[in-house]
Amino acid sequence: xxxxxxxxxAIAAEAMSAALIAGRRSMDWFGVCVIACITALGGGTVRDxxxxxxxxxxxxxxxxxxxxxxxALATGIVAPFMKRLHKAFLALDALGLVVFTVxxxxxxxxxxxxxxxxxxxxxITGTFGGVLRDVLCGQVPLLFQKELYASISLATGVLxxxxxxxxxxxxxxxxxxxxxGFALRMLAIRYEWxxxxxxxxxxxx
Amino acid sequence: xxxxxxxxxAIAAEAMSAALIAGRRSMDWFGVCVIACITALGGGTVRDxxxxxxxxxxxxxxxxxxxxxxxALATGIVAPFMKRLHKAFLALDALGLVVFTVxxxxxxxxxxxxxxxxxxxxxITGTFGGVLRDVLCGQVPLLFQKELYASISLATGVLxxxxxxxxxxxxxxxxxxxxxGFALRMLAIRYEWxxxxxxxxxxxx
Amino acid sequence: xxxxxxxxxAIAAEAMSAALIAGRRSMDWFGVCVIACITALGGGTVRDxxxxxxxxxxxxxxxxxxxxxxxALATGIVAPFMKRLHKAFLALDALGLVVFTVxxxxxxxxxxxxxxxxxxxxxITGTFGGVLRDVLCGQVPLLFQKELYASISLATGVLxxxxxxxxxxxxxxxxxxxxxGFALRMLAIRYEWxxxxxxxxxxxx
Numbered sequence: 012x013x014x015x016x017x018x019x020x021a022i023a024a025e026a027m028s029a030a031l032i033a034g035r036r037s038m039d040w041f042g043v044c045v046i047a048c049i050t051a052l053g054g055g056t057v058r059d060x061x062x063x064x065x066x067x068x069x070x071x072x073x074x075x076x077x078x079x080x081x082x083a084l085a086t087g088i089v090a091p092f093m094k095r096l097h098k099a100f101l102a103l104d105a106l107g108l109v110v111f112t113v114x115x116x117x118x119x120x121x122x123x124x125x126x127x128x129x130x131x132x133x134x135i136t137g138t139f140g141g142v143l144r145d146v147l148c149g150q151v152p153l154l155f156q157k158e159l160y161a162s163i164s165l166a167t168g169v170l171x172x173x174x175x176x177x178x179x180x181x182x183x184x185x186x187x188x189x190x191x192g193f194a195l196r197m198l199a200i201r202y203e204w205x206x207x208x209x210x211x212x213x214x215x216x
Numbered sequence: 217x218x219x220x221x222x223x224x225x226a227i228a229a230e231a232m233s234a235a236l237i238a239g240r241r242s243m244d245w246f247g248v249c250v251i252a253c254i255t256a257l258g259g260g261t262v263r264d265x266x267x268x269x270x271x272x273x274x275x276x277x278x279x280x281x282x283x284x285x286x287x288a289l290a291t292g293i294v295a296p297f298m299k300r301l302h303k304a305f306l307a308l309d310a311l312g313l314v315v316f317t318v319x320x321x322x323x324x325x326x327x328x329x330x331x332x333x334x335x336x337x338x339x340i341t342g343t344f345g346g347v348l349r350d351v352l353c354g355q356v357p358l359l360f361q362k363e364l365y366a367s368i369s370l371a372t373g374v375l376x377x378x379x380x381x382x383x384x385x386x387x388x389x390x391x392x393x394x395x396x397g398f399a400l401r402m403l404a405i406r407y408e409w410x411x412x413x414x415x416x417x418x419x420x421x
Numbered sequence: 422x423x424x425x426x427x428x429x430x431a432i433a434a435e436a437m438s439a440a441l442i443a444g445r446r447s448m449d450w451f452g453v454c455v456i457a458c459i460t461a462l463g464g465g466t467v468r469d470x471x472x473x474x475x476x477x478x479x480x481x482x483x484x485x486x487x488x489x490x491x492x493a494l495a496t497g498i499v500a501p502f503m504k505r506l507h508k509a510f511l512a513l514d515a516l517g518l519v520v521f522t523v524x525x526x527x528x529x530x531x532x533x534x535x536x537x538x539x540x541x542x543x544x545i546t547g548t549f550g551g552v553l554r555d556v557l558c559g560q561v562p563l564l565f566q567k568e569l570y571a572s573i574s575l576a577t578g579v580l581x582x583x584x585x586x587x588x589x590x591x592x593x594x595x596x597x598x599x600x601x602g603f604a605l606r607m608l609a610i611r612y613e614w615x616x617x618x619x620x621x622x623x624x625x626x
Contacts, residue, residue, distance in 0.1 A: 034621025036561060041571050043619045056471070061261070063270035065473035066534070073537045090621055124271070127278045142352070147552070149561040151241060151354040161246050209248045211239025211295055266466070268475035329476070332483045347557070356446060356559040366451050414453045416444025416500055 014114065014185070021110045022051040022075060023082035024103030029144050030086035031093065036148055040084070046144055047083035048076060054140035058115050058132055062122050105196035109189040112137035112164045113171055126172065133168035134161060159199035162206060167192030219390070223319060226312030227256040227280060228287040233305055234349050235291035236298065241353055245289070251349055252288035253281060258345035263320050263337055267327050310401035314394040317342035317369045318376055331377065338373035339366060364404040367411060372397030424524065424595070429488055431520045432461040434513030436492035439554050441503065446558060450494070456554055457493035458486060463550035468525050468542055472532050515573075515606035519599040522547035522574045523581055536582065543578035544571060569609035572616060577602030 029050035033043040052069050059067045069075045089096065115136025119129040138161045145152040153160075171188035175181060198204065234255035238248040257274050264272045274280045294301065320341025324334040343366045350357040358365075376393035380386060403409070439460035443453040462479050469477045479485045499506065525546025529539040548571045555562040563570075581598035585591060608614065 030619070031621055034619040037618050037620045039616035039618045041575075041616050042562075045571070060265055060470055061272060061275070063268070063473065067471060070471070070534050070538050073535050076537070076541065087619055124275050125278050127281070128275050131281065146351060146556060147562060149354070149559070152247075152352060161250070165246075206244035206246050208242050208244045209235070209239040209292060210242045211236055265470055266477060266480070268473065329480050330483050332486070333480050336486065351556060354559070357452075357557060366455070370451075411449035411451050413447050413449045414440070414444040414497060415447045416441055 014110065017106060017110045018114060019075075019078055020103060021107030022079050024100060025051040025107050025140060026079040026082035027086045027089070028100055028104060030083040031090065032144065032148060034086070034090065040087075043086075044080050044083045046147060047086075048079050049147060050140045050144040051079045051082075052076070052140065053143040054111055054136045054138060055115070057139045057143075058118065058136045061135070062119065062124070062132065064118060064122060101200055102197065105193050105200075108137050108160065108164055108196060109167045109192040111140075112167045112192070113185055113189055116168050116171055120172075129172060130165065130168040133171075134164045137161070137164035137167075159196070159204050159206060163192050163196045163199065166195060219315065219319065222311060222315045224280075224283055225308060226315045227284050229305060229308030230256040230312050230345060231284040231287035232291045232294070233309060235288040236295065237349065237353060239291070239295065245292075248291075249285050249288045251352060252291075253284050254352060255345045255349040256284045256287075257281070258348040259316055259341045259343060260320070260345075262344045262348075263323065263341045266340070267324065267329070267337065269323060269327060306405055307402065310398050310405075313342050313365065313369055313401060314372045314397040316345075317372045317397070318390055318394055321373050321376055325377075334377060335370065335373040338376075339369045342366070342369035342372075364401070364409050364411060368397050368401045368404065371400060424520065427516060427520045428524060429485075430513060431517030432485060432489050433492035434510060435461040435517050435550060436489040437496045437499065438510055438514060440493040440496035441500065442554065442558060444496070444500065450497075453496075454490050454493045456557060457496075458489050459557060460550045460554040461489045461492075462486070463553040464521055464546045464548060465525070465550075467549045467553075468528065468546045471545070472529065472534070472542065474528060474532060511610055512607065515603050515610075518547050518570065518574055518606060519577045519602040521550075522577045522602070523595055523599055526578050526581055530582075539582060540575065540578040543581075544574045547571070547574035547577075569606070569614045569616060573602050573606045573609065576605060 026047035029047045030043050033046040038046065048069075052075060055068050059065065093100075112133040116129050116133035118136075119132035124132070142152045167188050170191055171184055174184035174187060179187070231252035234252045235248050238251040243251065253274075257280060260273050264270065298305075317338040321334050321338035323341075324337035329337070347357045372393050375396055376389055379389035379392060384392070436457035439457045440453050443456040448456065458479075462485060465478050469475065503510075522543040526539050526543035528546075529542035534542070552562045577598050580601055581594055584594035584597060589597070
């Protein structure tokens, strides 16, 4: 199944970029693997815990953990070439974002929650791995300050579910929404699209 | 039901004060909404996850999420008048603290945990939204360093449950404990009551 | 039961060392108790939430919370003698690490997850209390940067399960793996054994 392979590529990509961030903080290899696992599998874990959906994906399929850990360790070999691979990585990361979102929506639909919550769960699946990574690395989550990222997860989820409501077939809706979300993310990086910020400087409290 | 309306006012107030904190960090509007939701609904979410109490409140009632997000967005309009509204906000925040605590106790009672744990769950419901907010904003939780806050949640919970044990009617116990907790919180702010601190300065480890 | 008493000693030790860390940040006594509880009981809580294993240990046995809170408060009395007790504490902390790991493995076995996941759950039980403590105290988790700690939890879990697979009796496997893990940890502290670090300094992204 296409989604399955895209998922494995996505968790490997997330693991590798997380490993680089851990490496910049000079973590030991154990820490690198933990950060990689939490980044790649954390969004899905938060989703399953919030939905009470057990067993968790990586408990049922330990191979996901193995892929993540291998990808994190492989980063040590790839690191010197990282600069050249930078663009490939951004693309894989964008793939991860839309794949995670669609999988999150699918699972939320399967446990029958309201439409609005399905989208929220999709966004949580797509983005919370990165939020957990940033918290563990001691920085304010990038998610809230960088160019369009979470909003693309939101757009992908709305397109995916909206298209199905309008009668579009499941596979077409899935591939279409993922393609559009992926394209939007690449454009957002290329042209540095940003969400408007809320800047509040008065002292209060 | 009184508690329901007080709850909606409380999550809106928590969302707005969280939005201001996010605004001071120049987060984008998406981040502002995420921080607002986590602050307003995080305490209840942690409670439900710890109790294994599904579905979560905001998954069953998506309107809670809608109220929170609207309140966060409205903060952009209200922000310039914030200084003048400062006192109203502190009062709404104090209301939130006691309302969240009582609701948390009710849910803990409904799943039949020991008395002591009911109070702990009430305090977690009342205070953990703020803890999550501070962690995501990259600061040591204020909870542990400010004037009486969590202790008022504790007092409210003990009063509420203790009064019922002593035969006081449910409604009277609820309104009475909330009124006393609210008054204590306002007095704590007015007179800057603090918990004694544990200051340990020796180097160890 | 030996494991039970070792567990109580371990949560008390974890609570006391967490209280000292909170004291260095001048937290109030309420914050000190919260940090102590999260450190001592957080690993087991994360484990139970991930496994969907309810009720949580401290909800079923509130005495665990009482022990933890008393240990945290007692730290105020013991603090002046802390330097002299330093070595006793490191030993109790090492005991905690192996006890938590073995208990975590036992619970994971009882809910029938794959072998690899049993070890992962054991390590999470052994180490995540400290991770949560560090996140709440606003520092990058020590776990990822200090001498061998999580890897000893891993070794203990693998030894414990491996020995049982090879036909060693349950009690012997338990005491043996805990003794070896404990000895390794003490040696790691004594000789400052470290995991190799992944240091990545190129700017990327």
